Amino acid sequence: MSGALLSTEGLASAYGQSQVLWDVGIELAPGTATALIGRNGVGKSTLLGAIAGTRSATAGRIVFEGADITGLPAYRRARAGIGYVPQGRHIFPHLTVMENLETGLSAGGGRVGGNARVPQHIFDLFPKLHAIRDRKGGFLSGGEQQQLAIGRALAGAPRLLLLDEPTEGIQPNVVQQIEAALRTVRDTLGMTILIVEQYLDFVWRFADGYCAMQGGRIVGRGSTATETAAEVAHLVQI
Ligand SMILES: Nc1ncnc2c1ncn2[C@@H]1O[C@H](COP(=O)(O)OP(=O)(O)OP(=O)(O)O)[C@@H](O)[C@H]1O
Secondary structure: OOOOOEEEEEEEEEEEEEEEEEEEEEOOOOEEEEEEEEOOOOOOOOOHHHOOOOOOEEEEEEEEEEEEEOOOHHHHHHHEEEEEEOOOOHHHHHHHHHHHHHHHHOOOOOHHHOOOOHHHHHHHOOHHHHOOOOOEEHHHHHHHHHHHHHHHHOOOOOOOOEEEEOOOOOOOHHHHHHHHHHHHHHHHHOOOOEEEOOHHHHHOOOOOOOEEEEEOOOEEEEEEOOOOHHHHHHHHOO
């Protein structure tokens, strides 16, 4: 048996008749960060969605902490310990920052207790969120929304954090804060991270490993310590 926190075997997914994931097998070791990379449209977001439960698998299986979660709906996976920060952030525009964070608490379900509060470490990671805690989500800048989306996923105390292009359209100082936050949750909380990212220099600064996709399949994997971002970018023609 593997010691992976999450693994997929033979995973496939489709939009109607159009298959977009083929025979995907990945393994995420506990406490590691893995970059999922590849050109636009190769299936990275679909794979993240299949793991989070927002897309269904048409074949294969997904095992999380030893349990087969392939058939579980998304809310049960969130409760089981999978946090998801989708592309486009999907924060609630009419709820305040604090209320958005509280939805993350309830998504985490029993893992954080009945009348739990938003953990202080989320405000330590993103101090701006505390300063704007009473502001409505719809009035935030893109960088603030991204911090909120990550904070909301962290509020559920996940063991696995899935992030879909968190640096997209974000200014450099916020990108640095996101990098620091991801390092901290991995290094001090032992969280496992799977991150879809086009900005390879960013993700190479902290990820331990990478999986490269082409045409809905994993075509390469390895360590960010032994292969440079430029070498891997060349391999997958980014
Ligand atoms: N809702 C949908 N209906 C039909 N086809 C879709 C849908 N969403 C994505 N696709 C198709 O599935 C394939 C994989 O898309 P996906 O978004 O997973 O790729 P990606 O690697 O994440 O790309 P990007 O970097 O552009 O987000 C693409 O060919 C895309 O056109």
